[in-house]
Amino acid sequence: MKGIIGKKIGMTSIFSPDGKQQSCTIIEAGPCVVTQVKTQEADGYTALQLAFGEKKEKNTTSAEKNHFAKANTSPKKFVKEFRNYSLEKNIGETVTAEIFAEGEKVDVVGTTKGKGFQGVVKRHGFSGVGEASHGQHDRQRAPGSLGNSSDASRVMKGMRMAGRMGAERVKVKGLKVLKIFPEKNYILVSGSVPGHNGSIVYIQK
Known part of the structure; x- marks a missing residue:
């Protein structure tokens, strides 16, 4: 080397x-x-x-x-x-x-x-929940559902969510x-x- x-x-x-x-x-x-x-x-x-x-x-x-x-x-x-x-x-x-x-x-x-x-749109390429219709006036860049409610009752590891982006070591x-x-x-x-x-x-x- x-x-x-x-x-x-x-x-x-x-x-x-x-x-x-x-x-x-x-x-x-x-x-x-x-x-x-x-x-x-x-x-x-x-x-x-x-x-x-x-x-x-x-x-x-x-x-x-x-x-x-x-x-x-x-x-x-x-x-x-x-x-x-x-x-x-x-x-x-x-x-x-x-x-x-x-x-x-x-x-x-x-x-x-x-x-x-x-957010998830810039970080993971999400397209948002949907158009601004039927009362969804602030859903364009939202992450959407995070998983099940009663069964898991928690957010599973590895879920793609908003967070720190970049500043990573890359080869x-x-x-x-x-x-x-x-x-x-x-x-x-x-x-x-x-x-x-x-x-x-x-x-x-």
Whole structure:
């Protein structure tokens, strides 16, 4: 496995060599610093800890400062472990977008946009109870019946109701790397990626 921490820049579209237009997402992938190397002998599993994004010195604890000092780097904002990393890296080295190649498939993990507290029409695609006729003047977006009355006498678990929507961790699999800009650490992947512009995502293969 190999991976990198990135920041979603936004969406655009490019043209393939055969003239077809392809929508894609721009991700600023790295550069990430290797802040810890975990081994089977010392930690019970193998992993590479990567750090991304600058963090102010005043907002960094003493433990974090010492941890980043071992890697000879400034404090970072985001830290992520990638298990069973396929590339040999030592502490203090840098991982860039060039670990991926154009044309290969990757998985992108991100947090979806938060929608707040939403009703059943927006959250689950309900169509409402019915038209505003026969006295049903406020039923257009109502959830309707919630179940039996006397037998169960309660709302069953898993009932689709109003509630918090969005802000969930989502993995999108099989996105194609369309183009890489090493000088800017940009990766263009096909399709859409969860999260708002500026959100942190993890690209892995």
